Amino acid sequence: MPIVSPLAQNPLIDGRQSERAMLVRRGVQRLLSEMGAHVLPELSLATGRRADLIALTRQGDIWIIEIKSSIEDFRVDRKWPDYRLHCDRFFFATHPGVPADIFPEECGFILSDGYGAEVMRQAPEHRIAAATRKALMLRIARAGAARLLAAELAGVPVAAIEGESE
Numbered sequence: 348m349p350i351v352s353p354l355a356q357n358p359l360i361d362g363r364q365s366e367r368a369m370l371v372r373r374g375v376q377r378l379l380s381e382m383g384a385h386v387l388p389e390l391s392l393a394t395g396r397r398a399d400l401i402a403l404t405r406q407g408d409i410w411i412i413e414i415k416s417s418i419e420d421f422r423v424d425r426k427w428p429d430y431r432l433h434c435d436r437f438f439f440a441t442h443p444g445v446p447a448d449i450f451p452e453e454c455g456f457i458l459s460d461g462y463g464a465e466v467m468r469q470a471p472e473h474r475i476a477a478a479t480r481k482a483l484m485l486r487i488a489r490a491g492a493a494r495l496l497a498a499e500l501a502g503v504p505v506a507a508i509e510g511e512s513e
Contacts (some may be wrong), residue, residue, distance in 0.1 A: 374459030436470035
C-alpha cells in the first residue's frame with residue numbers, strides 16, 4: 348500500500364494507515380460515538396506527535412486512543428508514554444488477532460472488530476494541567492473546523508452536521 352494514494356477521495360483519511368488499523372479505528376469511533384464522545388483521528392499534538400484518535404467526552408475529559416494493528420506495531424512503538432501528558436485517560440485499541448496481554452496493565456484497552464468495539468479495561472485517570480487542557484481544546488476545535496472546511500471544499504456535504512445539543 349502506498350504511503351499516500353493519489354486517488355484518495357476522502358479528505359479525512361490521509362492514507363498512512365493500514366486497512367487493518369482503519370478497521371480498528373472505525374469500530375472504536377463507533378463505540379466512542381455511542382458513548383457520546385466526539386472524536387478526531389490523527390491529531391497533531393504540541394510535541395509534534397500525532398495521536399491516532401483523540402476523544403472529547405461529554406464530561407469534558409480528553410482521551411487518547413493509540414491503535415495497534417499487530418504485535419510488531421506495538422513492539423516497535425516507544426512513543427506512546429508521551430501521549431499521557433496530553434490526555435486524562437490513555438487507551439490502546441486493537442483487533443482480536445492481537446493478544447491483549449502484550450499491552451501494559453496501566454493503560455486502558457479497547458478491542459475492536461471494525462463494526463464496533465468494547466472497552467475491555469478502563470484506563471486509569473491522570474488529569475492534565477489546566478493550561479495543557481486549554482491549549483489542547485483549542486487545538487481540537489481548530490483541527491475540527493479546518494477538517495470540516497476541507498471536506499466541504501472537497502465536495503463532501505457537511506453543512507447538515509451538527510454537534511449534540513445539551
